Amino acid sequence: MTALLEARGVVKRFGGLTALDHVDITVGEGEMVGLIGPNGSGKTTLFDCLSRVSNVDEGSITFDGKDITRLRPHQVARLGMSRTFQVIRVYRDLTVSENLELSIQWEDLSAAGLFTKTDPGTRRKVESLLEFLLLAPLRNERAGVLSGGQRRLLEIGMALMSEPRLVLLDEATSGVNPTLVVDIADRLREVNRSGGVAFLLVEHNVRFVADLCQRVVVLDRGAKLAEGAPSRIMQDPAVVEAYFGAEGEGRK
Amino acid sequence: MGRGHSTQWPRGMVARGRLRHAGWTASVAILVFLFLLPLLPSVTNSTLFTLTLMLTTVGVAVNWNLTGGFTGYVDFGHAVWFGIGAYTTAILVSLQSNGPQIGWSPIPAIGLGALVAGLLAAVIGRATMRLKGPYFSIAMLGTFVAMREIVRVSGITGGGVGLTLPPYLNRPLFYYIQLVLVVALVTFTWWLRRTRFGAALVAIREDEIGAEMRGIDTTHFKVSVFSFAGFSTGLFGGLWAYQNTFVDPDIAFVEVRTVDAVMSTMLGGLGTVAGPVVGAVALYWLREVLWANLLDYHLLTQGALLIVIVLFIPRGLVGLVDRRGTSVTTLWGRWLGRGVDRTKQEDEP
Numbered sequence: 001m002t003a004l005l006e007a008r009g010v011v012k013r014f015g016g017l018t019a020l021d022h023v024d025i026t027v028g029e030g031e032m033v034g035l036i037g038p039n040g041s042g043k044t045t046l047f048d049c050l051s052r053v054s055n056v057d058e059g060s061i062t063f064d065g066k067d068i069t070r071l072r073p074h075q076v077a078r079l080g081m082s083r084t085f086q087v088i089r090v091y092r093d094l095t096v097s098e099n100l101e102l103s104i105q106w107e108d109l110s111a112a113g114l115f116t117k118t119d120p121g122t123r124r125k126v127e128s129l130l131e132f133l134l135l136a137p138l139r140n141e142r143a144g145v146l147s148g149g150q151r152r153l154l155e156i157g158m159a160l161m162s163e164p165r166l167v168l169l170d171e172a173t174s175g176v177n178p179t180l181v182v183d184i185a186d187r188l189r190e191v192n193r194s195g196g197v198a199f200l201l202v203e204h205n206v207r208f209v210a211d212l213c214q215r216v217v218v219l220d221r222g223a224k225l226a227e228g229a230p231s232r233i234m235q236d237p238a239v240v241e242a243y244f245g246a247e248g249e250g251r252k
Numbered sequence: 253m254g255r256g257h258s259t260q261w262p263r264g265m266v267a268r269g270r271l272r273h274a275g276w277t278a279s280v281a282i283l284v285f286l287f288l289l290p291l292l293p294s295v296t297n298s299t300l301f302t303l304t305l306m307l308t309t310v311g312v313a314v315n316w317n318l319t320g321g322f323t324g325y326v327d328f329g330h331a332v333w334f335g336i337g338a339y340t341t342a343i344l345v346s347l348q349s350n351g352p353q354i355g356w357s358p359i360p361a362i363g364l365g366a367l368v369a370g371l372l373a374a375v376i377g378r379a380t381m382r383l384k385g386p387y388f389s390i391a392m393l394g395t396f397v398a399m400r401e402i403v404r405v406s407g408i409t410g411g412g413v414g415l416t417l418p419p420y421l422n423r424p425l426f427y428y429i430q431l432v433l434v435v436a437l438v439t440f441t442w443w444l445r446r447t448r449f450g451a452a453l454v455a456i457r458e459d460e461i462g463a464e465m466r467g468i469d470t471t472h473f474k475v476s477v478f479s480f481a482g483f484s485t486g487l488f489g490g491l492w493a494y495q496n497t498f499v500d501p502d503i504a505f506v507e508v509r510t511v512d513a514v515m516s517t518m519l520g521g522l523g524t525v526a527g528p529v530v531g532a533v534a535l536y537w538l539r540e541v542l543w544a545n546l547l548d549y550h551l552l553t554q555g556a557l558l559i560v561i562v563l564f565i566p567r568g569l570v571g572l573v574d575r576r577g578t579s580v581t582t583l584w585g586r587w588l589g590r591g592v593d594r595t596k597q598e599d600e601p
Contacts, residue, residue: 053461079469089462091455093578102455106467115447
C-alpha cells in the first residue's frame, strides 16, 4: 500500500517535557488507522504536528510524497488533509449550512469565486452532506445551539466537505450517545469504501477503533509502544498494562 | 437526531424578519431625508458640518467593525490611519515654494492620503496581526502612539505646531461627498459579508486555527481587510483635514476616535453591517444632545452606557433583530483566549 502520510522521528518538546519522542507513523492510501494510548500519551500533540498546527522540533512529515514539515495548516489542508479537534471547533455564530459552506477546497476558488456567494455545486454538496450526517433539519440553526453530538457530526462534515484524501479524527465519539456512535462508524466506513478516503483516528473507545481500523498504533508517554492489527494489539501485554494498569487490573 | 423533524419558523424568527423589513424601509426613508436635508432653508452650514462630522464617526466605526467585529481583531489604534490620511492630505495641499503655488488639489491629495494609510496598514498589519488578543490590541495602540510622536518631531509635518490648509468651506459639497462615501462603504460591507471572503473573515473571528485547518489562508484575509479598513479610514481622515483647515498631532491622532469607533460598534452590534451605523448615530446624538446638558457627567454617562451594553444588550441594538453578528461577551472571551471554552449557556439564543 502506498504511503499517503509518513512521519519519521517526530520529536515535540514543551520546555523540559518531551511530548513526542522520535515517533514514526504511516497511513496508506484509503487506510483506516487507529491511534490509541492513555491520557497524556501524545496523541493530540501528534495530530497537531501532523496537521501543522504545531511545529515539530525534530523529524520530518511527508504527505503524498511532499515534505510538509514546514508548511502552514491551510497549505496542508489544500493538499488534501483535514482534521477534527478534541475540543470541537465549529463556527458557533454561523448556521450549520454556513459552517459546511466555509469548509470547501479554497484552492479551487478563483478570485471571482472568492467574492461571490456560495455556488450551486457547493450548495448541492452541503445538502448531500447534511442528509448523510442526519443534520438536514438543523441546516438553518446556529451551530452554537446544537448538542455536543450534533456538533461532532457537523465537525466531521466540515472535515469531509473539502473532499480530502486523509482525515485526522480526534476523539470523534467523545461525548456522543451510543446510538450516534454507531451512526458515525457507519458513515466513516461508507466514506472510506466509496471515496477511498483514509482516516487516522485518535480514540478512547477501543471497540470503535477495533471495528473500523485495519491497523492500530499505540502511544505511551510520547513514544510508540506497539503497532499492528487490532486483534493482536488488544492482546499485547504491554498495551494492556499501559492502558489498564498492571495485569489488566479493572479491565472490563 | 431529530429524524423526521420538520423545520418550522419560530415565532421569534418571524418577528425578527418583520423588524428587519421595517429596518430596511426606515433606512431608505432616512437616506432620502438625508439627501434632501441641505435643500431645507432652516438647515445651516453649522448643522451640515455637525452632520458631516457624524458621518465621519460612522465611517470610521464601519471600518473598525471590519477588523474588530467581523475578524475579531480588536484594534485599539485604528485612529492612526485617520491621522495618516489627514496628515498626508495636509502635507500635499499645503506644499509651498518660493515660486508658483505647488500645493496639490484636494481630490488627488485625499486619494493619496488614503493610499498611504492603506499601504502602511498592509505593512504594519502583516507584523501585528501575527499577534492575538490583547497583544495585537496593545501593539496597535503602540503603533498609534509611536506614529503621533513621529509626526510631532518631523519637519515635513510641521512638528507640534501642525499645518494650516487653504480654506475651502463648501459645507453642502462635503456633506454630500461624505454621505455618498458612507452609503457606498455600508453597501460594500453588506455585499462583502455575503461573499465567501466575508464569511472567511467571520470564520477567523469564530476560530482562527479551525479556519486555517479548513484551508483558509488567514493571514491573507485578515491583512487584506485590515489594509482596506486603513485605506478607508485614511480617506475619512483626508476629508476631515481638508474641512478642518488645520491639523496638529493632538487633533489628528486622538485616542477618542478609536474609542468612539469601538463604542459605536458595541452599542450598535459587533459584526453586523448596520450595527456601527446605528451605534455611531446614537453615540453622536448622545454626545450632542444629552452630554451637552450634562457636561460634568458625560464621562460617567459614557461609562454607564458601556456597562448597560455589556449587561443587557451584549449583541447591541441591531443584534436584537439580527443574529448574524457576535456579542461583546463572546468577543471579550475570545480576546482573552477563551474562544473555544465558552459555556453552552452563552450560546443559547
